[in-house]
Amino acid sequence: MSFYKKFQTKSLIVFQELTxxxxxxxxxxxxxxxxxxxxxxxxxLLFGMIVTAxxxxxxxxxxxxxxxxxxxxxIASRYDITKEQIIIHNPYAKKEIRKRDRLKIPRYxxxxxxxxxxxxxxxxxxxxxxxxxxxxxxxxxxDSLRTLNPMLGDTLSIGALLKVPLKTAGEKAAQFSYxxxxxxxxxxxxxxxxxxxxxxxxxxxxxxxxxDLQAGMVLxxxxxxxxxxxLQKTLFGLPPSLWDSTxxxxxxxxxxxxxxxxxxxxxxxxxxxxxxxxxxxLTTVALDYYAGMLHAAxxxxxxxxxxxxxxxxxxxxxxIIEQILNQNNFSQFDAIIGPFTAGNVSRVAQAMAFFDVPxxxxxxxxxxxxxxxxxxxxxxxxxLSKRISxxxxxxxxxxxxxxxMIIADDKNQKTEAKLKEQxxxxxxxxxxxxFGYVKPDVVDSLLTPTRPNWVFLETxxxxxxxxxxxxxxxxxxxxRQVKLLTHYRSTTYDDxxxxxxxxxxxxxxxxxxxxxxxxxxxxxxxxxxxxxFGKTPNRTSVKGFDVMIDVALRIAVKRTLKxxxxxxxxxxxxxxxxxxxxxxxxxxxxxxxxxxxxxxxxIEVKPPLITTxxxxxx
Numbered sequence: 001m002s003f004y005k006k007f008q009t010k011s012l013i014v015f016q017e018l019t020x021x022x023x024x025x026x027x028x029x030x031x032x033x034x035x036x037x038x039x040x041x042x043x044x045l046l047f048g049m050i051v052t053a054x055x056x057x058x059x060x061x062x063x064x065x066x067x068x069x070x071x072x073x074x075i076a077s078r079y080d081i082t083k084e085q086i087i088i089h090n091p092y093a094k095k096e097i098r099k100r101d102r103l104k105i106p107r108y109x110x111x112x113x114x115x116x117x118x119x120x121x122x123x124x125x126x127x128x129x130x131x132x133x134x135x136x137x138x139x140x141x142x143d144s145l146r147t148l149n150p151m152l153g154d155t156l157s158i159g160a161l162l163k164v165p166l167k168t169a170g171e172k173a174a175q176f177s178y179x180x181x182x183x184x185x186x187x188x189x190x191x192x193x194x195x196x197x198x199x200x201x202x203x204x205x206x207x208x209x210x211x212d213l214q215a216g217m218v219l220x221x222x223x224x225x226x227x228x229x230x231l232q233k234t235l236f237g238l239p240p241s242l243w244d245s246t247x248x249x250x251x252x253x254x255x256x257x258x259x260x261x262x263x264x265x266x267x268x269x270x271x272x273x274x275x276x277x278x279x280x281x282l283t284t285v286a287l288d289y290y291a292g293m294l295h296a297a298x299x300x301x302x303x304x305x306x307x308x309x310x311x312x313x314x315x316x317x318x319x320i321i322e323q324i325l326n327q328n329n330f331s332q333f334d335a336i337i338g339p340f341t342a343g344n345v346s347r348v349a350q351a352m353a354f355f356d357v358p359x360x361x362x363x364x365x366x367x368x369x370x371x372x373x374x375x376x377x378x379x380x381x382x383x384l385s386k387r388i389s390x391x392x393x394x395x396x397x398x399x400x401x402x403x404x405m406i407i408a409d410d411k412n413q414k415t416e417a418k419l420k421e422q423x424x425x426x427x428x429x430x431x432x433x434x435f436g437y438v439k440p441d442v443v444d445s446l447l448t449p450t451r452p453n454w455v456f457l458e459t460x461x462x463x464x465x466x467x468x469x470x471x472x473x474x475x476x477x478x479x480r481q482v483k484l485l486t487h488y489r490s491t492t493y494d495d496x497x498x499x500x501x502x503x504x505x506x507x508x509x510x511x512x513x514x515x516x517x518x519x520x521x522x523x524x525x526x527x528x529x530x531x532x533f534g535k536t537p538n539r540t541s542v543k544g545f546d547v548m549i550d551v552a553l554r555i556a557v558k559r560t561l562k563x564x565x566x567x568x569x570x571x572x573x574x575x576x577x578x579x580x581x582x583x584x585x586x587x588x589x590x591x592x593x594x595x596x597x598x599x600x601x602x603i604e605v606k607p608p609l610i611t612t613x614x615x616x617x618x
Contacts (some may be wrong), residue, residue, distance in 0.1 A: 180304035257338035259316035292544025374586030436463035
């Protein structure tokens, strides 16, 4: 077994009861690999620290990363231990603790004192129920639940009968919901908002008696209170924000299946490892995506939502995926993100259809063989084409008699025919089949200073893109402006041979499934990401962040991802998500942007206003 698999398997066992804010401190070998040349020593040091017990009464240790304004008392209360027990294993904490400090938290073998079997009841495990959920429902810790059920494994089997305290067995989870405390909310504001005073909140949440109310805390409240709060939001038309919504489930369980291919990394060769991790390949793509997900999980935790993230290395091999499917119980997960390739994600979606577990395709732009549980996060080319077609229709309605040129290669004849039908007077310029260019004098003779010039470039051919963007830029004058448009912007436009300055001068306009904003929110994200991982996030990292946020919040608010589809269009950092059912099964993201490049900036384009005068003129 590879080092990574040993590390992953053992650390997951140790941290099965923890939420991702503590898991990310240690279950991040990819972070260690990409962030430091000394990753081998650090990884082994962490691994040894985690699984070795130094105290006869301690079953194991976990690592807690101190958050802002967090106190030892609050941490001790969270883990159901004393402040002194923390200090024993962290002597420096006696003076003070600071944000980002890492504390070794001892986990003790607890003995639950039960007078007789008459004080116990039974609980039947239902689908997707976790150890945390059962323990929380009956007001006990996971350790206590294990003590009551010695044969309990790491996962729960549907229909299994568990011993639980009888005194709270009647407290059904369906009667309760969860509310996340917002910044600057105290007991007075909560009473005004929820109708529950401090005494009632403490009765439902006994831990409040020992710690101060803090932003991000998740409080148990009566379900009817949440329903009333939701109704008020609907009646008064408050803008929807999943971050501010009430979470009906406090824990979301996500599986990531990605082609890390870490078994191919030669850990004994620093030079070879560094080479692998600095080139763009499946391993680095998987690591970047995973880093984005980890960053998202940390953000979700600060908002009061716990995420259990389990990682599987598919090695981009179908037989490995089959082994993973056969050896693991995926019915326990709320969603599976990955694998990364079209064929692999289709296979997993087919397997998960029986368990009704959503499978999210994270990156592939190729057509998927959809199953009923498939969720494609990338809008199809047809969806992108519809977006710019609607924009062209609005331009056509608002602007009289434009000068239109259509340049399309053999692979885009349908688009050419569609444009020719809409603009019967348009000039169709056939590129040279051998060299992929259009003669400059022909283009120059067609451009006019008296009307808007629209050039549709429908190709993925690098030679044609390079020559046309250079030529059009050279032929543009103050009195003869040209706008370049396309129905599909391929990665060809990112090639170093294509001048971004030329595209900006031509106001290059295209549909896209992402929008690289540079607002204050994005700048803050870049800074926090770099502080955590030591490098600036790329598109893959941001995609991992956005998908994780969107999936987890939809599940937290609506309990399942399928129900979460009803929340409609939600915009994240750089992507929009609005899932529409596909006739053959599954869901496709149909949310897109219309982008125009102005200089070196990307601007989201809004359809032009259609005036009465422009309609009459036509």
